[in-house]
Amino acid sequence: MDDLQVMRSALGWLELGLPEEALSELASLSARDRMRRHALELRLIAEMESHRWNAAADTGRLLCLKEPKEARFFIHAAYCLHETGDTLAARDWLLRGPATLIEDPLFHYNIACYLAVLGDRKRAESHLERAFEMDESLRESAQEDTDLAALHKK
Numbered sequence: 001m002d003d004l005q006v007m008r009s010a011l012g013w014l015e016l017g018l019p020e021e022a023l024s025e026l027a028s029l030s031a032r033d034r035m036r037r038h039a040l041e042l043r044l045i046a047e048m049e050s051h052r053w054n055a056a057a058d059t060g061r062l063l064c065l066k067e068p069k070e071a072r073f074f075i076h077a078a079y080c081l082h083e084t085g086d087t088l089a090a091r092d093w094l095l096r097g098p099a100t101l102i103e104d105p106l107f108h109y110n111i112a113c114y115l116a117v118l119g120d121r122k123r124a125e126s127h128l129e130r131a132f133e134m135d136e137s138l139r140e141s142a143q144e145d146t147d148l149a150a151l152h153k154k
Contacts, residue, residue, distance in 0.1 A: 003033050010042050019049035037066060044076060053083040061093065071101045075110060082110075082147075087117045105134035113147035125151060 006025050013022035023046045026039055033039060040063050047056035060077030067073055074097030082090035091114040094107065101107040108131035115124035128151065131138050142148050 003029060007038060007042065010046070014042065014045055014049070017049075019046035022046040023050070037063070040066070048076070048080065051083075053080050056080040057084055064093075064097070069098050069100070071098050071104055071107070074098070074101060075104070075106050078110060078114070082114060082117075087114050090114050091118065105131045105138060108134065109138050109142070112151075113145060116148050116150050119150075121150060124148075 006029055010022040010025040013019070013025060022042060026034060026043050026046070029039055034043070040059055044056055044059045044063060047053075047059055057077060057080035060073060060080050063070070063073040064077050074094055078090040078094035078097075080090075081087075081093055091111065094101070094111055094114070097107070108127040112124045112127035112131060115121075115127065128142060128148065132142075143152075
């Protein structure tokens, strides 16, 4: 099977909700092709869907290094770091991202989560309000987000 077919197959497995099979497909690529952006993106999605947070954090950070202007990779990498339990590293990684992150409501939402977990309530509330101003639909998610529980207690 050529590389394009492998990538299509991996994507198909992901669309079927079978991330482990997608990872198996991607593993059949050559070492060089596994390091290409699109293969890494598929691997990141599969690792996240499999809750392989450590591996996903590594893949996400690798994508950030390869594509430092791609804000979403910083959001994903930081989220994965947070899911490993390293919220401080998640906050620090997210803050290393490109300046365009400031325009992304998920940046503000996620940094609010990390700051809340780290006990910086005031800054967390400020970022959360900014996220809501940019995307009101995030308000509903915030009500159920355990990372923000401390902010609900006033």
